[in-house]
Amino acid sequence: xxxxxxxxxxxxxxxxxxxxxxxxxxxxxxxxxxxxxxxxxxxxxxxxxxxxxxxxxxxxxxxxxxxxxxxxxxxxxxxxxxxxxxxxxxxxxxxxxxxxxxxxxxxxxxxxxxxxxxxxxxxxxxxxxxxxxxxxxxxxxxxxxxxxxxxxxxxxxxxxxxxxxxxxxxxxxxxxxxxxxxxxxxxxxxxxxxxxxxxxxxxxxxxxxxxxxxxxxxxxxxxxxxxxxxxxxxxxxxxxxxxxxxxxxxxxxxxxxxxxxxxxxxxxxxxxxxxxxxxxxxxxxxxxxxxxxxxxxxxxxxxxxxxxxxxxxxxxxxxxxxxxxxxxxxxxxxxxxxxxxxxxxxxxxxxxxxxxxxxxxxxxxxxxxxxxxxxxxxxxxxxxxxxxxxxxxxxxxxxxxxxxxxxxxxxxxxxxxxxxxxxxxx
Amino acid sequence: xxxxxxxxxxxxxxxxxxxxxxxxxxxxxxxxxxxxxxxxxxxxxxxxxxxxxxxxxxxxxxxxxxxxxxxxxxxxxxxxxxxxxxxxxxxxxxxxxxxxxxxxxxxxxxxxxxxxxxxxxxxxxxxxxxxxxxxxxxxxxxxxxxxxxxxxxxxxx
Numbered sequence: 001x002x003x004x005x006x007x008x009x010x011x012x013x014x015x016x017x018x019x020x021x022x023x024x025x026x027x028x029x030x031x032x033x034x035x036x037x038x039x040x041x042x043x044x045x046x047x048x049x050x051x052x053x054x055x056x057x058x059x060x061x062x063x064x065x066x067x068x069x070x071x072x073x074x075x076x077x078x079x080x081x082x083x084x085x086x087x088x089x090x091x092x093x094x095x096x097x098x099x100x101x102x103x104x105x106x107x108x109x110x111x112x113x114x115x116x117x118x119x120x121x122x123x124x125x126x127x128x129x130x131x132x133x134x135x136x137x138x139x140x141x142x143x144x145x146x147x148x149x150x151x152x153x154x155x156x157x158x159x160x161x162x163x164x165x166x167x168x169x170x171x172x173x174x175x176x177x178x179x180x181x182x183x184x185x186x187x188x189x190x191x192x193x194x195x196x197x198x199x200x201x202x203x204x205x206x207x208x209x210x211x212x213x214x215x216x217x218x219x220x221x222x223x224x225x226x227x228x229x230x231x232x233x234x235x236x237x238x239x240x241x242x243x244x245x246x247x248x249x250x251x252x253x254x255x256x257x258x259x260x261x262x263x264x265x266x267x268x269x270x271x272x273x274x275x276x277x278x279x280x281x282x283x284x285x286x287x288x289x290x291x292x293x294x295x296x297x298x299x300x301x302x303x304x305x306x307x308x309x310x311x312x313x314x315x316x317x318x319x320x321x322x323x324x325x326x327x328x329x330x331x332x333x334x335x336x337x338x339x340x341x342x343x344x345x346x347x348x349x350x351x352x353x354x355x356x357x358x359x360x361x362x363x364x365x366x367x368x369x370x371x372x373x374x375x376x377x378x379x380x381x382x383x384x385x386x387x388x389x390x391x392x393x394x395x396x397x398x399x400x401x402x403x404x405x406x407x408x409x410x411x412x413x414x415x416x417x418x419x420x421x422x423x424x425x426x
Numbered sequence: 427x428x429x430x431x432x433x434x435x436x437x438x439x440x441x442x443x444x445x446x447x448x449x450x451x452x453x454x455x456x457x458x459x460x461x462x463x464x465x466x467x468x469x470x471x472x473x474x475x476x477x478x479x480x481x482x483x484x485x486x487x488x489x490x491x492x493x494x495x496x497x498x499x500x501x502x503x504x505x506x507x508x509x510x511x512x513x514x515x516x517x518x519x520x521x522x523x524x525x526x527x528x529x530x531x532x533x534x535x536x537x538x539x540x541x542x543x544x545x546x547x548x549x550x551x552x553x554x555x556x557x558x559x560x561x562x563x564x565x566x567x568x569x570x571x572x573x574x575x576x577x578x579x580x581x582x583x
Contacts (some may be wrong), residue, residue, distance in 0.1 A: 022518075059444055267440040270440065271439075278479065280494055
């Protein structure tokens, strides 16, 4: 009963526009008063929510992403992708998706990726005759690969709550991410054909070789980061540090576009983005402490299992639930609220935890593209100077691709579990 | 935000936390591969840095108005009511931070005797980030509330 009250209270606070972290904290305060738990435990739980070596990877990957973007990797990635696919109909849109895929190998957040890539590619696409809403949709959808292809901030959070190794969740996103990326390229080609977007001349061999020479450092970044984790050379948290070191090296030594004077500003940006996410994670710990103490996750699991004995149907219900949750909450709050509910369910249904949490996290990541709360969609629409409703309509084929890949990875689970199985432990 | 381009104290503070945690972890990797040994203290120090990033960083999140709020439910209330509403929410938020501050101090004092595993540092080094962060949050939230109140005052006259 009190479990239900906790839910209602949280929803009420959130609807009242109380910041989500505070809403969870306040609901927990009410519970602590009711149950007579000491407030010392409240603070202890809050701290333990943030005190985790695994979560340390979040600021590090944000740092590396900022360094690589400021260090001049993005325009070189664009040039490289464009030299190879630019001459197809919709080539620049395809190049955008490819850049998103490469960038995703160094960056773990959709919004950060959209900001970095959209700033250069949305104006470029519009200049080439792409409708503004299409340019925004391609960039928004492509940026979603950021948290799906490793590394990934949402996967770090999911791993820290579910206690599944982060590296495994990272790698779980690998093949789905590549499949989604390839399907985006195909869809972009089809749409561009219908829109009669002009074709541009093919780059000659010299241009291609030059773009490879220039862009090699950009492709090496994800290779080192993902390869290093896959080969067991370093842990995901250390991979964040290695990625940052690489960002420093390329920015200061190779391209020489980074300046020491811009470092404090970059760090401040990283600090603010980290705290935004981590404060929610910390206070969610107290809220879920209350839920768990009232055995709510177990009740939810039992309820789900009582609905049907077919795992397919139950997973379908979970998928729909997660997609709806993602519409109303941004990824971090949606994750911290839903993952604890799934923990007993995963043990009871005997599903592979790596598969399950990767699947759920990918589904939740789609939430930043689906209104009413759709950070990435709003950001790219704003950058393209077009209403988000129109971008959303353009986005539908891309969302459909993601759903198809999700369903495929449900029907054939090795799509997710194969790469994590290859991992060497550090 | 015109002032944010200038490098101020907050940027240097961020540099210490963020670049510091990077240096510590890269040191761990370098030591393992070049010297074959492992640094035992990197785990604890980086966790302390992360906890400080979380709670003190939240002060700057409030400063920059970056808190995660659910915008899904449109406000149909009149503008004036909305303004009072948001002022009320800020005051409620401040009350919550004050609560966290008080019990944060209690836990800081309480945990002085409890030591961490490898460096044997007092656990207070972790806990004190909460009250320090709360002071920053209260400072910036106070400024926001003050701004809203004075704007209301101007409209009345």
